[in-house]
Amino acid sequence: MAENELADPRTSDSNTISRRDVIKSVIAAGAVSSTSYLFRVSKVWGQASAPGAVDRLITLNVNGQDRRVDVMKQETLVMTLRYKLGLTGTKIGCDQAECGACTVLIDDVPYYSCSVFTHTVRDKKIQTIEGLAKPDGTLHPVQQGVIDQQGFQCAFCMSGFVMATVGYLKTNPNPTRTELAHGISGNLCRCQDYDKILTAMMRGAEHLRKA
Amino acid sequence: MAVIRDVIPAFELFQPTSVDDALSLQARHGAKAWVLAGGLDSFDWFKDRIKRPEVVIDLSQVRELRGIRADANGLEIGAMTTLTEVLRHPVVREKYGILPDAAEAAASPQIRNQGTIGGNVSQDARCWYYRGGWPCYRAGGNICYADTPTGLNREHAILDANRCVAVNPSDTAPALIALDAKFVVRGPKGERVVNAEDYFIGPSIDITRMTILKPGDLLTSIRIPSTWAGSQFYFEKARDRKVWDFALVNVAAAVVTSGSAIERIRLVVNGVAAHPVRLTAVEAAVQGKPRNEETAKMAGELAIQGAEPLQYNGFKVPLMRNLVMRAIRGAAA
Numbered sequence: 001m002a003e004n005e006l007a008d009p010r011t012s013d014s015n016t017i018s019r020r021d022v023i024k025s026v027i028a029a030g031a032v033s034s035t036s037y038l039f040r041v042s043k044v045w046g047q048a049s050a051p052g053a054v055d056r057l058i059t060l061n062v063n064g065q066d067r068r069v070d071v072m073k074q075e076t077l078v079m080t081l082r083y084k085l086g087l088t089g090t091k092i093g094c095d096q097a098e099c100g101a102c103t104v105l106i107d108d109v110p111y112y113s114c115s116v117f118t119h120t121v122r123d124k125k126i127q128t129i130e131g132l133a134k135p136d137g138t139l140h141p142v143q144q145g146v147i148d149q150q151g152f153q154c155a156f157c158m159s160g161f162v163m164a165t166v167g168y169l170k171t172n173p174n175p176t177r178t179e180l181a182h183g184i185s186g187n188l189c190r191c192q193d194y195d196k197i198l199t200a201m202m203r204g205a206e207h208l209r210k211a
Numbered sequence: 212m213a214v215i216r217d218v219i220p221a222f223e224l225f226q227p228t229s230v231d232d233a234l235s236l237q238a239r240h241g242a243k244a245w246v247l248a249g250g251l252d253s254f255d256w257f258k259d260r261i262k263r264p265e266v267v268i269d270l271s272q273v274r275e276l277r278g279i280r281a282d283a284n285g286l287e288i289g290a291m292t293t294l295t296e297v298l299r300h301p302v303v304r305e306k307y308g309i310l311p312d313a314a315e316a317a318a319s320p321q322i323r324n325q326g327t328i329g330g331n332v333s334q335d336a337r338c339w340y341y342r343g344g345w346p347c348y349r350a351g352g353n354i355c356y357a358d359t360p361t362g363l364n365r366e367h368a369i370l371d372a373n374r375c376v377a378v379n380p381s382d383t384a385p386a387l388i389a390l391d392a393k394f395v396v397r398g399p400k401g402e403r404v405v406n407a408e409d410y411f412i413g414p415s416i417d418i419t420r421m422t423i424l425k426p427g428d429l430l431t432s433i434r435i436p437s438t439w440a441g442s443q444f445y446f447e448k449a450r451d452r453k454v455w456d457f458a459l460v461n462v463a464a465a466v467v468t469s470g471s472a473i474e475r476i477r478l479v480v481n482g483v484a485a486h487p488v489r490l491t492a493v494e495a496a497v498q499g500k501p502r503n504e505e506t507a508k509m510a511g512e513l514a515i516q517g518a519e520p521l522q523y524n525g526f527k528v529p530l531m532r533n534l535v536m537r538a539i540r541g542a543a544a
Contacts, residue, residue, distance in 0.1 A: 050225065050236065050239075051225070051227050051228075051229075051232035051235065051236065052225035052226045052227035052228065052232055052233075052236060052268070052269075052272070053225060054224045054225065054226055072218065072221070073221065073222060073223065073224035073267070074218060074219040074220065074221055074222055074224070074257070074267075075218065075219075076219075076254075079218070095258065096254065096255055096258065097251055097254065097319075097321070097322060098455060100319070100321065103321060109295075109324050110320065110321050110324060111321055111324060111325055112321045112322070112325070114254075115250060115251060115254045115325070116250070116325070117224070117247075117250065117269065119224060119226065119269070120226070120250075120269055120271040120272075164320070164321070168320070182320075183320060184320070185319060185320060185453065185454045186318075186319030186320040186321040186322065186454060186455075
């Protein structure tokens with residue numbers, strides 16, 4: 001059984017398709033995942049017409065653009081965003097819904113993109129940190145708040161914090177500092193820079209109300 | 212630093228759009244199928260490669276499982292309604308305030324946006340030996356790694372343990388039991404409605420399951436009768452961090468008083484056994500008594516009768532006693 005070789009296309013060198021090609025091209029990546037899919041779950045192959053069967057090639061609406069992308073069944077949204085669509089502003093911190101670095105907005109609601117299967121958000125609008133600034137480069141008010149207050153130290157957690165804040169402010173545009181702290185409590189900063197982050201986010205909220 | 216475990220092992224994914232389709236897929240694939248709600252219990256299992264289902268049935272596209280319907284008889288909450296939707300719903304907030312309190316106490320904002328009420332009550336045990344893939348009783352083996360002289364069991368059970376000492380991690384479960392909710396389960400033999408407290412099972416009944424759900428079964432909705440609408444509620448969760456952490460112990464109480472005396476009460480704690488524990492003896496003992504310090508003290512002592520702490524979780528006994536005392540005293544005290 002070729003299961004062990006093929007179960008994990010990213011580390012498999014024994015595939016007939018060369019690894020270099022795979023990494024270079026989205027289409028080839030899809031081809032590999034389709035092979036692994038055939039071998040790994042061959043028992044249910046042939047039931048594509050079953051109710052709820054899923055196509056690998058899907059359209060995702062990311063930052064206002066429709067993007068055609070080939071997505072494995074088991075692929076998480078952060079993997080698709082970073083490694084298929086090149087949107088590396090979204091970070092992977094813990095990869096287990098415990099740090100918030102991968103936070104993106106799905107239909108304006110903050111989610112941990114490490115813990116969402118890409119296939120579940122086919123019909124939704126996804127917004128990442130790359131989609132916040134205007135096309136002319138004008139920063140989003142919350143991003144401007146970060147710059148004004150020098151909100152972060154290392155800033156690895158920043159895109160997650162900014163997205164969580166943008167999402168929270170849609171439900172409560174005029175929060176107290178305590179409310180905002182609770183609203184973005186699903187994000188961690190290992191520099192322990194919370195006080196400065198909150199100041200920056202409060203400034204961002206202020207900018208947003210004036211905008 | 213996080214261990215990025217590359218991709219999750221492949222599985223076949225189905226996204227049915229109706230409960231009927233979901234049930235027929237579950238029937239076809241049986242125990243090979245994994246039913247996915249919000250996913251926050253599932254992702255750890257998949258990424259750690261401890262559970263490797265061949266088929267995942269994702270319920271995210273089943274519209275009929277979402278939403279809250281309120282009428283004179285109470286509420287019906289679809290199993291796929293997110294915790295955020297539950298805790299923001301105006302009728303839930305107005306009449307069943309204990310449920311939003313409990314939902315808000317769960318996990319983090321992002322998890323509440325994604326996690327569902329059906330998933331929150333159906334989630335698996337969080338014992339790290341079990342979650343780490345150790346072949347323990349709950350995983351089908353014949354040992355409990357937490358209940359050994361060197362086992363790390365600070366978060367484990369003090370009541371009703373039988374071989375396995377894991378606890379139920381849900382915050383909404385005790386609140387739903389306090390509200391006398393009914394759980395609607397559909398399966399191969401049709402629909403059945405069970406009392407919230409009977410939905411959860413301990414290791415004496417089946418050591419590998421936390422709920423009555425068997426392969427092929429689906430929790431479709433939760434009905435909350437109006438019996439306890441607008442009564443006095445108390446919910447409190449003790450935990451290490453304010454965000455993410457599961458309860459060390461939590462308590463939920465619904466109380467109706469007449470004059471100063473407790474007319475009727477439902478009192479539930481969780482985090483102390485493999486299932487939420489309804490304290491019926493305490494309920495009976497405090498009936499007709501005033502909500503004062505004396506009653507609270509008596510209730511607290513009665514609640515911990517029979518508690519058997521393990522090596523490192525002795526603190527849970529006074530913690531449970533104190534939370535019960537606070538629930539009996541009520542918010543005012």
